[in-house]
Amino acid sequence: MPEHDPLEAGDHVVLIDGSAYIFRAYHALPPLTRSSDKLPVGAVAGFCNMLWKLVRAGQNGGGFSPAPTHLAVVFDKSEQTFRKDIYPLYKAQRPDLPEDLRPQFPLIREATRAFDLACVEQSGFEADDLMATYxxxxxxxxxxxxxxxxxxxxMQLVDARVRMYDPMKDKAIGTEEVFEKFGVAPEKVVDVQSLAGDSVDNVPGVPGIGIKTAAQLLAEYGDLDTLxxxxxxxxxxKRRENLIEFAxxxxLSRELVTLKRDVVLDVPLDDIAVIEPAGGKLIAFLKAMxxxxxxxxxxxxxxxxPAAIEPDPGLKAGGAETVLVAAGIDPETHASASTPADEGRATAGAGPALTPQALSAARVAQGAATPVDRSRYETVTTLARLNEWIARAIEIGVVAVDTETTGxxxxxxxxxxxSLATAPNEACYVPLVHKGGDEGLFSEGLLPGQIPPMEAIAALKPLLEHPGVLKIGQNLKYDWLILQRQGIEVAPYDDTMLLSYVLDAGASPHGMDPLSIRWLGHTPIKYEEVCGKGKGQIRFDRAPIDRATEYAAEDADVTLRLWRVLKPRLAAEGKANVYETLERPLVTVLARMEARGIMIDRQLLSRLSGEFAQGMGRLEAEISEMAGESFNPGSPKQLGDILFGKMQIPGGRKTPTGAWSTGADVLEELAEAGHALPRRILDWRQLQKLKSTYTDALPSYVNPETGRVHTSFALAATTTGRLSSSEPNLQNIPVRTEEGRKIRKAFIAAPGHKLISADYSQIELRLLAEIADTPSLRQAFQDGLDIHAMTASEMFGVPIEGMPGEVRRRAKAINFGIIYGISAFGLANQLAxxxxxxxxxxxxxFERFPGIRAYMDETRAFAREHGYVETLFGRRCHYPDISAKNPSIRAFNERAAINARLQxxxxxxxxxxxxxxxxxxARAGLAARMLLQVHDELIFEVPDDEIGATVPVVREVMELAPLPALSLKVPLKVDARAADNWDEAH
Structure with missing residues (x-):
C-alpha cells in the first residue's frame, strides 16, 4: 500500500470496526484452542483471516478504489463512556462476554499491531465515535x-464521501442502501433511531414506534424537533399520546445514538497512514498463535x-501470559480478575483491565512473578548475529540498552x-575490547571472538537513532554521552531512573539495584562480583567475557523489566506530564551541557590555594592561642576534648559512639552564644573546604582532550527536583563570602567570548506570593517594588523612601526565613x-500576611495526610517521615514540605x-551555549558580538517558562549580565 502522510485531498481512509470483526470472527468459527497450552484462539484466528483477506485486497486494489492511504482498526474500550453518564442503563441488557472470548481481546489487539496497522481505542468513547471523528x-x-x-x-455517517462496506456480504453500503434500511436519507437516520429506539443497546425511543412508522412521520413533519x-x-x-408523553x-435517545464527530483524538488522523507491513513480525505472531x-x-x-522466523517469545505458550496479565486476565484460568460489573458487556472490547490503573497493577504483579534466568543471556561475537538482534529490536519497537566502560x-x-534486551530473559552482551588476563595486567592483547568496535558501532547506530524504536536506559545520560562520543545520538528514549524519580521522589531510592529488589524481587550481580574490589579490583575490559555477559545483559534485562513496571504508573497516577515536560527532555539538555564544559583559570586557582593556606595558618595560630595548646583543628576528637573537656564550655552533647559532637550546628550555637574559639574553627573549616574542594581540586578535573571542566549533573538526587552536580560539585560554591566569589572568578569564558549569568530574581518569594495568594506581596512584585522594603514598610510602618538599611535587612531576613520555616531562635541568631x-x-x-500562615498550615496538613506535597506543575515530593514520633524529625519534614512547594x-x-x-x-541563529545550571541561575558562553542579541532571548525563555501550563499572576524577573568570568557576570 502506498504511504501518504499527512493526509491530502484524494486520499482514501479505511476504518475497520474492530469490535464487529471480533464478534463475527468468534461466531463464524467453531471453538479453537492452541494445542500447546489450550489458550482459546478461535476468534483470533478468524480475525486474522479476515484481516489478511482485507489487507491483501487493499494491496492488490481489489475491493478498494483508490487503494487505502490511511487505515486503522478501531476498538471499543470498556470504561464508562459519556453515554453511560447520560443514561446509566445504556447497553445494560447486553450479555456478559463468553468466558473463552475474554482472553482473546488483548491477543486480537496484538494481531492488529502484527499487521502493522494502527490499533485505536480511547477512553470515554465508543469505536463509532472515533470513526465518526476520523x-x-x-x-x-x-x-x-x-x-x-x-x-x-x-449509517448516519454515509454521504458522498463516506461509504460503508460489509465484508461478510461483500456489499457496499451507500445512500441508497441506507434508505432501503431506514426509509430515510443518512442525515435523518439519527431521528429515526431516536423514535424507534434500539432494544440491543437499550436505547428507549418512543413506545409503539418502529423504524417504518418513524420514517413515515419524518417524511411528513421533516425532523424530530418539528414532529x-x-x-x-x-x-x-395512542401514537399522539406516546409522542407527547415520551418526548x-x-x-434522550437522540443524544445516545448521535455519534460524536469532534473527539479530541489520542491518535491523530495523520498517524494512521498506511505503512509497508513487516512480514517477519506477522509471521512471528502467527507462529506464536x-x-x-x-x-x-x-x-x-x-x-x-517461515522456518527462519522464530515465534514471538512474548506471545507463544508461556509468554502470552504477559499480554493476558496486562489485560487483567488470569493466564491459568483465562478468567478476568475484575468483577462482572466492571468487565462490561459483550461489546466492551478488551475489558476494563486495560485501564492505566489495572495495567499498572498487572505489570507490578508480573514483574515480581517472572524470574531472571541468566543462563539464557547470549554473548554476541559476530556481526551477523548482532544484526539479527538489531532486526529483532526494530521489529519489536522497544529495546533496553546499557554500556560497559573503563570508568x-x-x-x-x-x-x-x-548490552541489549528485547524481552524478559531475552538479552545479550556485545564485548568489543576485552583483553586477555593471562598476559599480564597491562597486556593489550584482545580476547578472540569480539566484533571490531567500528563495525559494531556502525551496525548499532541506525537502531539507537531509529525514530520508531524506543530505547530504554537506567541513568541514560551517562550512556548517551558515551555513545555520543561514538557518533551516536540516542533517540527516542525512556529512563527508568527518571520514571522512578517522578513517581517516588523522597520515598525510595532510584538506583537500578534497589529498584530491582523492590519491584522485581531480584538482586542483580554486583560489580565487585565480576571485577573484584579494593586494590585487587580490575577494570571491566579485564573481566572474563562469560561473567561480563551475565552482568551486562542482566543490567539491560532488569532495565527493560523496570520500564514495563514503572511506565504504566505514570498514566495510572497522573504523572505523565511531569515526566514528559520536566524530566525526559533534560537528559539530552544536561548531557550536552556536560559535554561542553567550562574553562577555568588554573593560575588564579593556584594563587587562591596559597592565600587560603596562609589564612588557615593564621587561624591555626589564633586557635592554638585561644585553646592554650596546639592541636589539629581538623580532628573532631581533639576539638571536642578542648571545647568540652579542657575549656568546660557548656552545651556539649555526645554522639551515640560516646564522642563529643562538633558538627557545624553545634559550633554555630556556641559561636552565637559568644564563644570565640568555635567561630574561629568554623572560619578555618570554611577555608579548608574551599581549598581542598575547589582551589586544589578543580585543576585535576580539567579534561586533557578538551581543556575544560565537565561537571556531572544529577537529575534524580533531590526530593524537590533541584539539580545537583558532582565531580566537581559546582552547586555549593559560597556566593555570599568574599572567598567564594574569588573562586567564581576562576570560571572564565573562552577567548572571544563572554559568560552570561541569567538568574531568576527572588523566584521563591514570588512563588510564595503566588501560591499563598497574598495580595500586597503580589501587587508589589507586579509593580516592580523593592519587596524587602515593602515588607518592612508593611510590618514596621516605616516609609519606603529613606528607609534605614537595618530595617530593610530585618525584613529581608524574615522574607527568606519564612520560606525555610525559620524559628524565633534562628531569626534571633541571624539578626543578633x-x-x-x-x-x-x-x-x-503572619498577622500582616495571613495568607502565608494559611498556606503553611494547609501544606503541613496535606503532607501529614498524604505523605507528600505537589509543586505547581504536579511534581510530587514525598516526606514519609512527616508523621514520625520524634518531634525534631517531624518538624524537619514539615519545614521541608512547606519549602518544597516553593523550591x-x-x-x-x-x-x-x-x-x-x-x-x-538556534531559532534566533545564535551561537550561545548553555554551560551550567546552579539553582536559579543559568550560565552561558557567548561570542562577544552576540551578547546584545542573546540576553533578550535568554530572558524571554526564562521569564515565560511556566507558559502554557501555568499563567502566573506574579511576574518572573530575570537578571542577566555578561562578563569575562562567572563572578563578575553574577
Whole structure:
C-alpha cells in the first residue's frame, strides 16, 4: 500500500470496526484452542483471516478504489463512556462476554499491531465515535472514507464521501442502501433511531414506534424537533399520546445514538497512514498463535522462509501470559480478575483491565512473578548475529540498552561493550575490547571472538537513532554521552531512573539495584562480583567475557523489566506530564551541557590555594592561642576534648559512639552564644573546604582532550527536583563570602567570548506570593517594588523612601526565613536580637500576611495526610517521615514540605526553561551555549558580538517558562549580565 502522510485531498481512509470483526470472527468459527497450552484462539484466528483477506485486497486494489492511504482498526474500550453518564442503563441488557472470548481481546489487539496497522481505542468513547471523528476530519481535507462494518449506527455517517462496506456480504453500503434500511436519507437516520429506539443497546425511543412508522412521520413533519413540537396534530390517539408523553425520552435517545464527530483524538488522523507491513513480525505472531495455514500463506506472499522466523517469545505458550496479565486476565484460568460489573458487556472490547490503573497493577504483579534466568543471556561475537538482534529490536519497537566502560567519567571513559534486551530473559552482551588476563595486567592483547568496535558501532547506530524504536536506559545520560562520543545520538528514549524519580521522589531510592529488589524481587550481580574490589579490583575490559555477559545483559534485562513496571504508573497516577515536560527532555539538555564544559583559570586557582593556606595558618595560630595548646583543628576528637573537656564550655552533647559532637550546628550555637574559639574553627573549616574542594581540586578535573571542566549533573538526587552536580560539585560554591566569589572568578569564558549569568530574581518569594495568594506581596512584585522594603514598610510602618538599611535587612531576613520555616531562635541568631523580639517579628509578619500562615498550615496538613506535597506543575515530593514520633524529625519534614512547594516549583520552572533554551537560541541563529545550571541561575558562553542579541532571548525563555501550563499572576524577573568570568557576570 502506498504511504501518504499527512493526509491530502484524494486520499482514501479505511476504518475497520474492530469490535464487529471480533464478534463475527468468534461466531463464524467453531471453538479453537492452541494445542500447546489450550489458550482459546478461535476468534483470533478468524480475525486474522479476515484481516489478511482485507489487507491483501487493499494491496492488490481489489475491493478498494483508490487503494487505502490511511487505515486503522478501531476498538471499543470498556470504561464508562459519556453515554453511560447520560443514561446509566445504556447497553445494560447486553450479555456478559463468553468466558473463552475474554482472553482473546488483548491477543486480537496484538494481531492488529502484527499487521502493522494502527490499533485505536480511547477512553470515554465508543469505536463509532472515533470513526465518526476520523471520517469528519478526512472529509474536510477532501479524502474518501470507507468504513468496514455493517453496523446500522454508523449509517448516519454515509454521504458522498463516506461509504460503508460489509465484508461478510461483500456489499457496499451507500445512500441508497441506507434508505432501503431506514426509509430515510443518512442525515435523518439519527431521528429515526431516536423514535424507534434500539432494544440491543437499550436505547428507549418512543413506545409503539418502529423504524417504518418513524420514517413515515419524518417524511411528513421533516425532523424530530418539528414532529415533537406538533405531536398534538397526530390523528392516531395512542401514537399522539406516546409522542407527547415520551418526548424527552426521544430527545434522550437522540443524544445516545448521535455519534460524536469532534473527539479530541489520542491518535491523530495523520498517524494512521498506511505503512509497508513487516512480514517477519506477522509471521512471528502467527507462529506464536500456532496458525500454520495462515503462516504459510503470509510467508508465500512475502517470499519469506517461515522456518527462519522464530515465534514471538512474548506471545507463544508461556509468554502470552504477559499480554493476558496486562489485560487483567488470569493466564491459568483465562478468567478476568475484575468483577462482572466492571468487565462490561459483550461489546466492551478488551475489558476494563486495560485501564492505566489495572495495567499498572498487572505489570507490578508480573514483574515480581517472572524470574531472571541468566543462563539464557547470549554473548554476541559476530556481526551477523548482532544484526539479527538489531532486526529483532526494530521489529519489536522497544529495546533496553546499557554500556560497559573503563570508568565513571563519561567524557573520558572508553567503551568496552554494550548490552541489549528485547524481552524478559531475552538479552545479550556485545564485548568489543576485552583483553586477555593471562598476559599480564597491562597486556593489550584482545580476547578472540569480539566484533571490531567500528563495525559494531556502525551496525548499532541506525537502531539507537531509529525514530520508531524506543530505547530504554537506567541513568541514560551517562550512556548517551558515551555513545555520543561514538557518533551516536540516542533517540527516542525512556529512563527508568527518571520514571522512578517522578513517581517516588523522597520515598525510595532510584538506583537500578534497589529498584530491582523492590519491584522485581531480584538482586542483580554486583560489580565487585565480576571485577573484584579494593586494590585487587580490575577494570571491566579485564573481566572474563562469560561473567561480563551475565552482568551486562542482566543490567539491560532488569532495565527493560523496570520500564514495563514503572511506565504504566505514570498514566495510572497522573504523572505523565511531569515526566514528559520536566524530566525526559533534560537528559539530552544536561548531557550536552556536560559535554561542553567550562574553562577555568588554573593560575588564579593556584594563587587562591596559597592565600587560603596562609589564612588557615593564621587561624591555626589564633586557635592554638585561644585553646592554650596546639592541636589539629581538623580532628573532631581533639576539638571536642578542648571545647568540652579542657575549656568546660557548656552545651556539649555526645554522639551515640560516646564522642563529643562538633558538627557545624553545634559550633554555630556556641559561636552565637559568644564563644570565640568555635567561630574561629568554623572560619578555618570554611577555608579548608574551599581549598581542598575547589582551589586544589578543580585543576585535576580539567579534561586533557578538551581543556575544560565537565561537571556531572544529577537529575534524580533531590526530593524537590533541584539539580545537583558532582565531580566537581559546582552547586555549593559560597556566593555570599568574599572567598567564594574569588573562586567564581576562576570560571572564565573562552577567548572571544563572554559568560552570561541569567538568574531568576527572588523566584521563591514570588512563588510564595503566588501560591499563598497574598495580595500586597503580589501587587508589589507586579509593580516592580523593592519587596524587602515593602515588607518592612508593611510590618514596621516605616516609609519606603529613606528607609534605614537595618530595617530593610530585618525584613529581608524574615522574607527568606519564612520560606525555610525559620524559628524565633534562628531569626534571633541571624539578626543578633533577643528571641522574644524575633518571635514578635514573625507573629507580626503572619498577622500582616495571613495568607502565608494559611498556606503553611494547609501544606503541613496535606503532607501529614498524604505523605507528600505537589509543586505547581504536579511534581510530587514525598516526606514519609512527616508523621514520625520524634518531634525534631517531624518538624524537619514539615519545614521541608512547606519549602518544597516553593523550591520544587522554582526547580520545575528552570527545567522548563532549560528544555526550551537550545531550540530558542538556534531559532534566533545564535551561537550561545548553555554551560551550567546552579539553582536559579543559568550560565552561558557567548561570542562577544552576540551578547546584545542573546540576553533578550535568554530572558524571554526564562521569564515565560511556566507558559502554557501555568499563567502566573506574579511576574518572573530575570537578571542577566555578561562578563569575562562567572563572578563578575553574577
Amino acid at each position: 471520517a469528519e476530519l478526512a472529509k474536510a481535507k477532501g479524502a474518501l472514507v470507507t468504513i468496514i462494518s455493517s453496523d446500522k449506527d454508523l 415533537l413540537a406538533r405531536a398534538s396534530e397526530i390523528k392516531q390517539t 424527552d425520552q426521544a430527545r 500456532e496458525f500454520s495455514t495462515l503462516t504459510r500463506r503470509v510467508a508465500e506472499a512475502y517470499g519469506i522462509d 565513571l567519567d563519561p567524557m573520558q571513559a572508553d567503551l568496552v561493550g554494550f 536580637i533577643p528571641r522574644e523580639e524575633a518571635g514578635a517579628y514573625i507573629k507580626r509578619y 520544587g516549583s522554582a526547580a520545575d520552572i528552570i527545567r522548563r526553561a532549560m528544555a526550551r533554551m537550545d531550540a530558542a537560541l
